[in-house]
Amino acid sequence: MPELPEVETIVRGLARDVRGLRIEAVTVLRPDLIEGEAGEFERGAARARIGTVERRAKNIVFHLEENAPDDRLIVNLGMTGRLLVMDPASEEPAHLGVRFQLEGGRVLLYQDVRRFGRLQLLSSEAWEARSSALGYEPLDAAFTPTALYELARSSRVAIKSWLMDQRRVVGVGNIYASEALFRARISPRKAARRLTRAEATRLHQAIVEVLTEAIEFRGTTLLDYRDSAGEKGDFSRRLRVYGREGEPCVVCGSPIVRIVQGGRSTFYCRVCQRSR
DNA sequence: AGTGTATCCTGCAGGC
DNA sequence: TGCCTGCAGGATACAC
Numbered sequence: 001m002p003e004l005p006e007v008e009t010i011v012r013g014l015a016r017d018v019r020g021l022r023i024e025a026v027t028v029l030r031p032d033l034i035e036g037e038a039g040e041f042e043r044g045a046a047r048a049r050i051g052t053v054e055r056r057a058k059n060i061v062f063h064l065e066e067n068a069p070d071d072r073l074i075v076n077l078g079m080t081g082r083l084l085v086m087d088p089a090s091e092e093p094a095h096l097g098v099r100f101q102l103e104g105g106r107v108l109l110y111q112d113v114r115r116f117g118r119l120q121l122l123s124s125e126a127w128e129a130r131s132s133a134l135g136y137e138p139l140d141a142a143f144t145p146t147a148l149y150e151l152a153r154s155s156r157v158a159i160k161s162w163l164m165d166q167r168r169v170v171g172v173g174n175i176y177a178s179e180a181l182f183r184a185r186i187s188p189r190k191a192a193r194r195l196t197r198a199e200a201t202r203l204h205q206a207i208v209e210v211l212t213e214a215i216e217f218r219g220t221t222l223l224d225y226r227d228s229a230g231e232k233g234d235f236s237r238r239l240r241v242y243g244r245e246g247e248p249c250v251v252c253g254s255p256i257v258r259i260v261q262g263g264r265s266t267f268y269c270r271v272c273q274r275s276r
Numbered sequence: 277a278g279t280g281t282a283t284c285c286t287g288c289a290g291g292c
Numbered sequence: 293t294g295c296c297t298g299c300a301g302g303a304t305a306c307a308c
Contacts, residue, residue, distance in 0.1 A: 002301055174300090
């Protein structure tokens with residue numbers, strides 16, 4: 001469910017609210033959410049102090065300090081995962097997966113209806129090895145129009161599916177892939193290797209712009225997404241094609257169509273995104 | 277190696 | 293009301 005802007009919003013909230021706090025106890029209520037053994041996870045995270053909280057791709061990375069055999073806690077939210085910071089008095093939500101009791105009384109809760117998310121403790125070395133297999137961070141300076149063009153040249157996959165592959169460029173999921181391609185006026189069905197330089201340049205700019213704007217609006221809430229304070233994102237109203245099947249294109253007025261690529265819905269304008 | 281498909285899981289909307 | 297189908301922000305394990 002959460003793509004780069006949503007994860008970034010969550011990370012900023014966590015950095016503000018839980019950084020520096022000690023974890024006093026950990027309870028795993030749904031062991032299938034834990035990569036590895038749940039008891040080991042509980043013991044490994046308990047009594048650690050939370051340091052820096054950062055984002056890599058769609059992963060939330062907690063640096064653990066003091067009393068932590070593994071010094072990274074990695075959380076991937078899957079489709080419906082949430083990390084919520086709550087006051088001790090508040091009622092715990094349904095589908096609670098993991099409870100972190102924090103110094104000062106508040107709790108950090110991992111909640112996940114569909115349980116596609118995963119939590120994992122790793123050494124910094126093991127995490128770095130995993131991270132190195134991931135693609136460009138789209139908001140880093142190293143991600144350039146040329147980098148995008150060169151990478152795309154090696155793949156015959158449709159550009160929409162290509163964008164969602166985290167080994168090339170990270171953070172773009174089903175919503176922002178459709179949105180970026182609309183902004184770049186490129187057909188989602190076009191083979192990645194057939195992008196022209198001009199198209200690659202437009203797509204690069206569209207990815208950066210749509211992700212940056214979505215972060216400013218604190219993400220997109222369609223159904224499930226909430227930030228760490230339980231708040232919805234406001235970018236939903238700014239979506240131009242995603243979820244708008246049959247509605248008029250904001251540019252040319254022709255109806256937005258929905259197709260299926262790799263088992264996922266793609267939304268686009270047949271007129272504005274003609275190039276194939 | 278690259279590519280397409282199935283699978284994990286629950287909830288909700290819409291059709292009958 | 294109930295039952296069915298399809299769909300939902302992700303990632304990976306397989307087959308070819």
